[in-house]
Amino acid sequence: MNTLERKYSKSERIIAKAKFSGTVYLRSILLAALLGGVIAAVWVFKDSIEHAFTKGEGAAVYLTDDVMRWALLGAGIAVLISFFAHGLSLYSKELIVTEDKVVFRTGVLAVTNTTIPISEIVIIETNQNFFQRIFNVGTVSIVSDAERPYKIKGVKSADRLTRRIMKQVADVKKESERKKMQLQLSGFVPKSR
Secondary structure, three states, X not given: OOHHHHHHHOOXXXXXXXXXXXXXXXXXXXXXXXXXXXXXXXXXXXXXXXXXXXXOOOOOOOOOHHHHHHHHHHHHHHHHHHHHHHHHHHHOEEEEEEOOEEEEEEOOOOOEEEEEEHHHOOEEEEEOOHHHHHHOEEXXXXXXXXXXXXXXXXXXXXXXXXXXXXXXXXXXXXXXXHHHHHHHHHOOOOOOO
């Protein structure tokens, strides 16, 4: 999408960009395997399954080959919709870190931009379960002066992004302290007690 990158690169230096993981497609693949497996099992044992519920003899009346083909087509459509939805969610996220803020943009039709000033960031937390560690993906939680932490899911190399943001937070705080000391030395700001 690169909307934020185009917007901010003209006026500010971009320190870091987040990349989002394509592992969201694994859910669609698992859904396809699960639905395909269930439909295949029902198709193979359709006579036994139907007789268990209808107490009839002979070939299946309700679970015919045509019905099973329609079920397979429906499952395929559900998997394609899931695949498209996950792809759209992956495409619709963007996160950049500039010298003084973290900007997160999400959405395609209804777009949400969240800007967190670097100077207000207190803690950044990275959460990963077992599978996320295998794929090097995580959730980054940014704790600032706001009421609740802001969570960004599906970030590739979340630990590296967290370290980069915290380095920028430390640099901003050092620069702020340096400016404060310069002002105190020049006599413009009274020394705090």
